[in-house]
Structures are given as C-alpha cells and as structure tokens.
Amino acid sequence: SAVISQKPSRDICQRGTSLTIQCQVDSQVTMMFWYRQQPGQSLTLIATANQGSEATYESGFVIDKFPISRPNLTFSTLTVSNMSPEDSSIYLCSVLGTSGANEQFFGPGTRLTVL
Amino acid sequence: GQQLNQSPQSMFIQEGEDVSMNCTSSSIFNTWLWYKQDPGEGPVLLIALYKAGELTSNGRLTAQFGITRKDSFLNISASIPSDVGIYFCAGPIQGAQKLVFGQGTRLTINP
Numbered sequence: 001s002a003v004i005s006q007k008p009s010r011d012i013c014q015r016g017t018s019l020t021i022q023c024q025v026d027s028q029v030t031m032m033f034w035y036r037q038q039p040g041q042s043l044t045l046i047a048t049a050n051q052g053s054e055a056t057y058e059s060g061f062v063i064d065k066f067p068i069s070r071p072n073l074t075f076s077t078l079t080v081s082n083m084s085p086e087d088s089s090i091y092l093c094s095v096l097g098t099s100g101a102n103e104q105f106f107g108p109g110t111r112l113t114v115l
Numbered sequence: 116g117q118q119l120n121q122s123p124q125s126m127f128i129q130e131g132e133d134v135s136m137n138c139t140s141s142s143i144f145n146t147w148l149w150y151k152q153d154p155g156e157g158p159v160l161l162i163a164l165y166k167a168g169e170l171t172s173n174g175r176l177t178a179q180f181g182i183t184r185k186d187s188f189l190n191i192s193a194s195i196p197s198d199v200g201i202y203f204c205a206g207p208i209q210g211a212q213k214l215v216f217g218q219g220t221r222l223t224i225n226p
Contacts, residue, residue: 001160031212042203043158043216058213092157101165102146102207104214106157 002027002095004107012113013083020079021110023093028073031096033104034066038089046091049076083114117142117208121217129225134191136220138204147187148205148214149178158203162189191222199224 003026013019023032032049046066047055055068070076080087090109097103121138128134138147146165150158162173164180164187171178177190191198204217 004157033213042218045213045215048213094157096212101163102212102214103148103160103163104205105160106150109155109157111155 001097001105002029004093004095004105006091006093006107006110008110009108010111010113012115014115015084017083018079018081019083019112020077021091021093021112023076023078023107025074025095029095029098030073032070032076033094033096034068034076034078035092035094035106036089037092037109043092046078049078049093080112083112085114088112088114117144117206117215119204119206119215119217121204121220123220124218125221125223127223127225128194130194130196132194134194134198134222135188136190136202137186137188138217139186140206141185142209143184144187144206145184145209146207147178147180149176149187149189150203150205152201152203152219154200161202194222194224196224196226198222 005024007022034046035043037043045058046061047057049055049068049070051070067079090111092109094104094106149161152158162178167184168182169180175192179188201219201221203219205214
C-alpha cells in the first residue's frame with residue numbers, strides 16, 4: 001500500500017483564521033479523498049480530490065469553506081477556511097488502492113483545535 | 116443513502132477473551148472493509164471482503180461477509196493489550212468508489 005504523510009500533524013488555531021493541510025503520497029494515485037472525524041465520531045467524507053479538475057463535494061460541505069487543490073497525482077491540500085470551534089476535528093486524507101477494489105488507505109491525520 | 120450500523124458501540128473485556136462485533140445495513144454492499152484506528156493515528160485496513168459468504172483471517176482476526184450481503188462480522192481471538200482501539204466497518208457507496216463508515220466499536224482491554 002502507498003505511504004501517506006500529512007502536514008501539519010496537529011495545530012491550534014484562532015477563530016476566523018484558515019489552515020491548509022497537505023497530503024503527500026509516495027506513488028501516483030488516481031483518487032484521493034478528504035475526511036473529517038469529529039471528536040468521538042466516525043469518519044465523514046468531505047470531498048473527492050480530482051487531479052486537473054475541481055473537487056467533488058459531499059452534501060453539507062462546500063468549496064468556499066473547504067477549498068481543495070490536487071495539482072498532481074501525488075499531492076493534495078485541504079484548506080479549512082474562516083474556522084470556528086465547530087471545525088475542531090481530525091482531518092484525514094486517503095487514497096484508493098491499486099488493486100482495482102475499493103480499499104482505501106489513510107494518512108495519519110491532522111488534529112485541528114480551534115479556539 | 117446507504118448507512119452502516121455497527122455494534123456494540125463499546126466493549127470492555129479482559130485480556131485473553133474473544134471479541135465479536137458486527138456491522139449491518141439495509142442496503143447491499145459488494146465489499147466490506149474492516150479498519151482499526153489507534154489514538155492519534157489514521158485508520159489501518161485490517162481485512163477486506165469481496166464475496167458473499169467469504170471468511171477471511173488475518174492472524175487472530177477473522178471477518179465474514181454475510182450471505183445476504185447486508186452484514187459483516189469481525190472476531191478477535193485471545194485479545195491482547197495492543198488490540199485496544201476503535202474498529203470501523205466500511206463499504207463503498209453503490210456506483211462510486213467512496214466509502215461509508217460505521218459508527219465504530221471502541222475496544223478497551225483490562226489486563
């Protein structure tokens with residue numbers, strides 16, 4: 001499986017600011033995904049990051065709040081904009097495995113706390 | 116939409132005991148995935164199931180793909196302290212490659 005890294009691993013931010021999270025994969029992958037995991041909760045898909053085109057957002061998530069970039073097949077960024085305490089979560093990127101099945105492999109996550 | 120109901124939500128067991136958890140849905144899934152998440156880490160894929168009735172093992176872990184394709188089970192035998200964590204089931208949303216996750220089962224082990 002691919003090796004996935006995320007930066008930063010954690011951050012504490014002030015209300016109203018924005019944070020950009022980076023996801024780097026050690027091999028080219030077709031599909032990358034961004035998830036949010038609120039405290040004590042399960043994972044919820046934010047969007048699919050498409051290389052060369054706009055991300056595809058899930059219901060309840062909008063581009064103005066969570067802009068995503070995917071400049072190439074090994075890298076993506078998620079920005080959490082105009083943050084509020086409700087945005088405090090773990091943000092995870094994942095990639096689709098190469099086996100042709102639906103397996104996804106996850107990065108270590110970015111733990112965000114908004115004061 | 117497709118949802119996964121995972122139970123139990125939490126388990127408190129003694130070291131050495133066997134563990135069983137399950138995941139059900141009102142919808143059919145063609146793949147079932149089981150992940151484990153340790154504190155401060157991303158989920159790690161434990162077992163993937165692709166065929167109804169399939170029984171797959173990974174060390175002390177065994178998972179089964181229900182014959183109706185609407186459920187899956189994960190068993191852990193002879194639990195050890197490093198089994199502590201949150202276990203998630205997941206499956207692909209029909210017609211897409213994105214996953215839906217169960218609520219998770221938090222496993223705590225008393226030594």
